[in-house]
Amino acid sequence: MQNSTLGAFCSSRCIEMKFKNKLYPVILAPAFIPEMNIICQKNDGISLGAACTLTRSTTVIQQVVAELQDYQTEVLKAILEQLQWFAGQQIRNVATLGGNIMTASPISDLNPVYMAAGCKLHVASKDGTRLLKMDENFFRGYRKTALEPHEILLSIEIPYTRKGEYVAAYKQATRRDDDIAIVNCGMKVYFKDGTNVVDELKLSYGGMAAITVMPKKTCQRLIGREWNENLLLEACMQLAEEMTLSSSTPGGKVEFRRTLAVSFFFKFYLAVLKKLSQNINNHNNVHEVISTRYTSATEPFCKDPSSGVQFFQAVPPGQYHEDLVGRPIMHLSAERHTTGEAIYCDDIPHFENELYLAVVTSTKAHAKIIAIDAEEALKMPGVICFISAKDVPGSNATGHTVYDETVFAEDLVTCVGHIIGAIVADTQPHAQQAAKSVKITYEELKPIITIQDAIENQSFYQPIYKLEDGDVQRGFEEADEIIEGEIYIGGQEHFYLETQCTIAVPREDGEMELFVSTQDAAGTQTLVAKALGVPANRIICRVKRIGGGFGGKESRSTLLSTVVAVAAHKTHCPIRCMLDRDEDMLITGGRHPCLGHYKVGFLMNGKVVSVDVTYYSNAGNSKDFSMSVMQRMLFHMDGTYKIANIRGTGYACKTNLPSNTAFRGFGVPQGMMLAECWINDVSLKCGLLAEAVRRMNLYSEGDLTPFGMKQENITLQRCWEECVIKSNYHDRRKQIEEFNRQHRWKKRGMAIIPTQYGIGFTVSFMNQAGALVHIYKDGSVLLTHGGTEMGQGLHTKMVQVASRVLQIPTEKIFVSETSTTTVPNASPTAASSGSDLNGMAVYNACQILSQRLEPFKQVNPKGTWEDWIAAAYFERVSLSATGFYKIPDIGYNFEKKEGQPYSYFTYGVACSEVEIDCLTGDHKNLRTDIVMDLGNSLNPAIDIGQIEGAFVQGLGLFTLEELQYSPHGSLYTRGPGMYKIPAAGDIPTEFNVYLLRDSPNNKAIYSSKAVGEPPLFLSASVFFAIKDAITFARAESGIKGSFRLDSPATPERIRLACADEFTTLVCI
């Protein structure tokens, strides 16, 4: 049937339909064809219907493995090993064996095993059936098989193994859970009866070519050879020669992939050797026995589920039971979050005559727009209009710190993803299909993409910042040693669950009501008013809650809101747009990638005396917050260390990438990462424990930072000592050393890393907040403040604060939403200061109301809250109050080096232990202990959640998440398939969090401390634990001293840093 496709689950077809505009009007579902679901066990193997799902196949194979003799099940066990790491459970429940084979993906996890095992396929057509062997001739080209177009796959025959036959399968991906392979393989060897002489060898690799390939030459050369070190050597050399990849191979990672091909064989070699030594008489031809140090290489990856403890201080014994401040109460929306009942922006019911908008974005990084042709698009079904810069009634210039951006690009595009126009249509599919048909003609200009490009072209935003303390030159002269180094820290995508979303509803007289997923309702109001050319009082911006922001909805949300508002203005209809994940990732920018250079002078006892650092951040095509991010990077260039002489220089590179922006940590993670690099190098050079060097250089009470802020009530040392004790650091360090002595190919590492995070906006005016509290006649309280609820529990904490001041149960208090109509000119919910700022504003408003109610309480001391409210109402006392707060004495002038950028620091220390597989670059997070000072926590349950969440997000930053761009500035990694955030399996197996006791903070509401961003950097403990483990691995190859490890520490970087004989073989 023309234009039909066979698909059980249609994973690949769905992707083609969604992203490649392919249409399959008819889809045949083999799941419902009985002949394709038959499972049949025979004497020499098992036949599985092509429509069997992977989950069903797993169950069946497990049963068969349990029934058969062990030696017969080698292929089946290899298939089970691959299925364990194949996609996620949801995919395995619906994807079929046949679909996986027929997709003919070069990285299919199962095809290499089938090929190595010599599986056979039953295929059928109207002409009859035939049997096809899955050998080196089966795959004919990229996604092409030996099946004719009119044939379908009926079933697959998987053979049982004979005595003397051994099979294994391996897979290496970026992330263990639910990720496609970088390289995978299936390997089979059959020995001559009772010997270690190879009779048959089949190796099959995925990820090494456009099809699953078998290195035939290598296999043939090893036939007749004994399974010993000579064979190993020859196999590795032969594989290195045969499994080549050109430097332009799609997917890159060429050296890593080639190393994996050889390393996998080494694992197979050892695994087979181990079995041989068990199965055949050692005196009879088998000369080699695997050394116990090497057996670790043969153990498959496995990780226990996570567990952990959370410690916090209980409220004082006398605290009134209805006073919930300091108690671990649940997030007020937690149940709605987990049941799916919580209303997010796109859940708002559709308005009558509502239309949908889809954006048209640039496919070029830097180009002049020659022509925009929307003619074809306008003829498409449901399309209402095309809008562009010409339709902006107010100003097309926009931006958050300076107006250096456009609502719609006019003559010039400066990044791929730059919004040029938008299609408005009756439905989302119509709008999106039409948007793809808008033709843009460009005249390309030379783009600047990377930091390196920017340095070569001196493309920097001004000013270039410098921060200096002491005399750096003199410090270097006094030092015993000086080291220089470099690290590249990759960027990060916010990956909030709810992508950017706006609904704009035009009202009368220039009014517009906006429902927006934003951290900055007031900023949205300002920029929409500017774009529409109306005063701000005509624009209402409302936010119920947002599904994560992490900084990505502080400024970048207005990219969409302004466009949607212009469309609503033009059409006079409500307009909705929620970006698809790929659009969101393409358009909105993320954390700044950063290149850092360092020069550090130190004494051989580990004391650091002088540091000179330079940061280059990739800011992208507009300034956005990049200058403030760079300032923070510099404010934290010292890490947590008192360095007498220190200098930092910061360049924000102007490039043709989508503008990078605020992201949890706001430059601090990059700033501190460099500090941890140099201090790590110092410990290696001095031959001292990194823990000792870090401890020795920590800040103490009264020390001044390079920007002149005095360390007051510093609890860094307390956190440090407690973390050392809780983690049992010194004993475990010895155990790690012992483990590493006993294991050649698995290494463990541990690191203890401190953090200090400056709290407050570094510019003075933003450190203000407002609240509006209404008490209604029935005694219920409507609480509003300027902060946005984004899952962090801000509203819950604000209710706790109001409840204490008003002395009423939290059930009487309700927060409905954040709106520009209730609290004007609110600062964005950012800089970790939401609770500090809004908490004090709420406190202020509630105090005012309490004072107004006091006379009524005194008149009727035994009365209820409702009595007092009624009495006050009848006495015509206002039951509504605004509250306001500004942090005193805050704000730093970078040019004059005056003022204080922070109100105080939040401190914490984490100790992490990891295990790496030196042959594949895999790593396991074994244990993390965190001690944090959060003052008197307002809500320990929420605060510990913030610590755990920030830590895991940091894990993504430092070990997993990698944004990849084409040389022309087009983002490749536009979704969860390519871009891997941490999964459940990445959480440390043991994960303990301790809140420091008895450490009230006199600078914030009820002696609490800010928590949102500070814990993120603690995940660097995992990065440095990995680096520690690599150091042990390198020592096995006789390599000592410091080495460069860029972030994230991906399997590729870990494997290649563990330099050994295999890397030498393939890396030229």
Ligand SMILES: Cc1cc2nc3c(=O)[nH]c(=O)nc-3n(C[C@H](O)[C@H](O)[C@H](O)COP(=O)(O)OP(=O)(O)OC[C@H]3O[C@@H](n4cnc5c(N)ncnc54)[C@H](O)[C@@H]3O)c2cc1C
């Ligand atoms: C989120 C996600 C994660 C994934 N992770 C992995 C992974 O870890 N490892 C891995 O190897 N793959 C992975 N994949 C790929 C996926 O496994 C395959 O796409 C899937 O197995 C295909 O099975 P299906 O039944 O959905 O096939 P469909 O998508 O329905 O079909 C795929 C193709 O095969 C054809 N076809 C299907 N059945 C037959 C038949 N019986 N005879 C002839 N042609 C047929 C269809 O016409 C179509 O061309 C992943 C996919 C997704 C979406």
